[in-house]
Amino acid sequence: MLGLFTADKIVQELHQHPNASRIKKLMVYACENSWENDPNILNNYKLVDLIQKLRESHSTIEQLTATLNRQVQTLNRQSEYALVANIIISQLGQLYNEAEEVTQVVFIKPDNLVSTSNTSSRSLFEDIAKEIEGDTNAIRMKKLIVYVCKNSWENDQNILDKFSLSELIGEINQANPTIEELNAVFAKQVQTLNRKAEYGLLAKLIISKLEKLYRESGESTYIKSGKKAESNPSGESTPKQDIQPQPISQHNEVKQIYDPFELRLEVMNYTNPLRAKILVFSVIYHPFKGTGQDWTILRSETIDDLLGKLFSTCKTFPELESKLYTTAKRIANPDESNQAASAIARSFKPLYGNR
Numbered sequence: 001m002l003g004l005f006t007a008d009k010i011v012q013e014l015h016q017h018p019n020a021s022r023i024k025k026l027m028v029y030a031c032e033n034s035w036e037n038d039p040n041i042l043n044n045y046k047l048v049d050l051i052q053k054l055r056e057s058h059s060t061i062e063q064l065t066a067t068l069n070r071q072v073q074t075l076n077r078q079s080e081y082a083l084v085a086n087i088i089i090s091q092l093g094q095l096y097n098e099a100e101e102v103t104q105v106v107f108i109k110p111d112n113l114v115s116t117s118n119t120s121s122r123s124l125f126e127d128i129a130k131e132i133e134g135d136t137n138a139i140r141m142k143k144l145i146v147y148v149c150k151n152s153w154e155n156d157q158n159i160l161d162k163f164s165l166s167e168l169i170g171e172i173n174q175a176n177p178t179i180e181e182l183n184a185v186f187a188k189q190v191q192t193l194n195r196k197a198e199y200g201l202l203a204k205l206i207i208s209k210l211e212k213l214y215r216e217s218g219e220s221t222y223i224k225s226g227k228k229a230e231s232n233p234s235g236e237s238t239p240k241q242d243i244q245p246q247p248i249s250q251h252n253e254v255k256q257i258y259d260p261f262e263l264r265l266e267v268m269n270y271t272n273p274l275r276a277k278i279l280v281f282s283v284i285y286h287p288f289k290g291t292g293q294d295w296t297i298l299r300s301e302t303i304d305d306l307l308g309k310l311f312s313t314c315k316t317f318p319e320l321e322s323k324l325y326t327t328a329k330r331i332a333n334p335d336e337s338n339q340a341a342s343a344i345a346r347s348f349k350p351l352y353g354n355r
Contacts, residue, residue, distance in 0.1 A: 010091045011047045018175045022084045029071050030054060054092060056322065061096045065089055083174060122166070125173070128209050129165040141202050148172060148189050155229075170209065179214045180273035180303060182207060187268040204261040211302075258311075258351055259305040270343030272336070273303060279340045280306040284313065284329045290332070310344075317352035321345045 014023050026040055027050040029035050036042055058064040068085040076079050102296040132141050142160055149151050149168050154160055176182040193199050267276055281298050282288045284306060288298070314320035324345055328337035 004092055007048055007051060010051060010094060011037065013091055014087075015045055017087060018232065019084055019087065019177070022081065022177065023087060024050070026068070026081055026084050026324055027051075027054065027088060029193050030067050031057075032073075041078075051092060051095075053094050061083050061089065064092060068140055080174065080177070104156075112250065116279070122170070124213060125166040125169045128169050128212070131209055132165060137202055137205070140199070141206055142168075144186075144189070144202055145169070145172065145200055145206065152187075153193075163216050170214075172210065173213050178210060178274065182210060182214070183264060183303065184273045186267045187265045190265070191269065196237070200261065202263065260308065263307055263347060264304055265353075267303075267307070267344055267349040270346060271340040275333070275336050275340045276344055277303045277306060279328060280310050280344065282331050283323050287327065287330045288332075307344075311348065311351065315347055317345075320348055320352075 014020060017023060021042075024047065025036060027047070028045055031050055031053045043092035051191065054064060058067060065085075070086060072078055072081045072085050131143075132138055135141060139160070141159075142163070142165060145147065145153060145168050146160065146163055146166070149171050172182070173187075176185055188205060190196055190199050190203050267273075277298060278288045280303070281294075281301075285297065288294050310320065314323060321341075327340065328334055328341040331337055
């Protein structure tokens with residue numbers, strides 16, 4: 001049996017971790033030997049049960065490490081999940097310490113597991129860092145990046161110089177595995193500053209440089225076996241052209257000029273970015289069903305693209321509002337989708353003022 005206090009503490013730590021979703025996926029994979037991306041299925045697993053199963057099936061921390069090591073090496077995003085494995089080992093190591101007075105946790109070393117992948121990632125981080133350092137706004141951009149990473153604003157140049165920009169970029173990428181989360185975290189921090197407009201533009205510039213990380217890696221994780229795991233609904237092999245969007249109005253009546261970054265910030269202030277993206281996808285294409293093909297298309301388009309298409313599609317605000325709320329009722333999590341509809345409509349309303 002697990003120590004209740006220790007188990008509760010571990011559950012809380014893992015649940016609150018920025019990579020909580022990935023942690024749970026890897027734990028399920030280690031327990032069931034089956035990769036799962038469907039959030040509805042993942043929600044059926046309780047962290048405390050997964051922890052207990054892993055502890056009972058691995059009598060030593062070395063055995064647990066070996067299992068996670070083996071599972072990580074079957075995935076296509078090994079560098080990310082090697083770090084996730086370290087988090088799991090670090091937390092579950094407390095159970096072995098408690099039961100057997102084992103004081104040493106043997107961590108998986110990502111560099112040893114995936115040297116090629118990590119070298120590629122580090123090279124990309126360094127390339128982006130050089131781009132930013134060569135910008136005329138490099139100092140202010142670094143301040144904002146430090147703020148996003150450390151949640152502490154720093155003006156002291158001596159302290160700023162101690163931070164490696166490439167490492168900060170890697171940290172941001174790890175903590176925000178999707179482009180929507182990246183946008184949201186920058187939007188959140190910019191809103192706390194007294195020079196929002198200025199730093200909002202800098203955030204937009206930073207994101208434009210970081211976006212290549214998400215284009216390079218994609219969003220899907222699958223088992224490297226020559227074909228995608230059957231349980232993976234987010235495989236990337238389905239051709240995009242099989243699904244066509246619903247016809248978009250060709251009327252040239254949209255006269256308002258808006259800043260996509262400002263519009264995105266406004267939307268992100270009031271709703272979950274992924275939920276907003278799914279809802280707008282559902283209006284533009286068809287009700288999102290979470291199939292591999294749906295995920296492929298969703299990830300191929302930025303939220304700016306989708307919001308722009310939504311604006312082009314709806315000639316009037318009542319039309320936009322009606323489509324959002326009607327669609328929200330037809331897709332999963334209608335309550336959350338309805339909240340997203342409200343947030344998107346609220347953000348778009350000023351753009352229809354002159355119609």
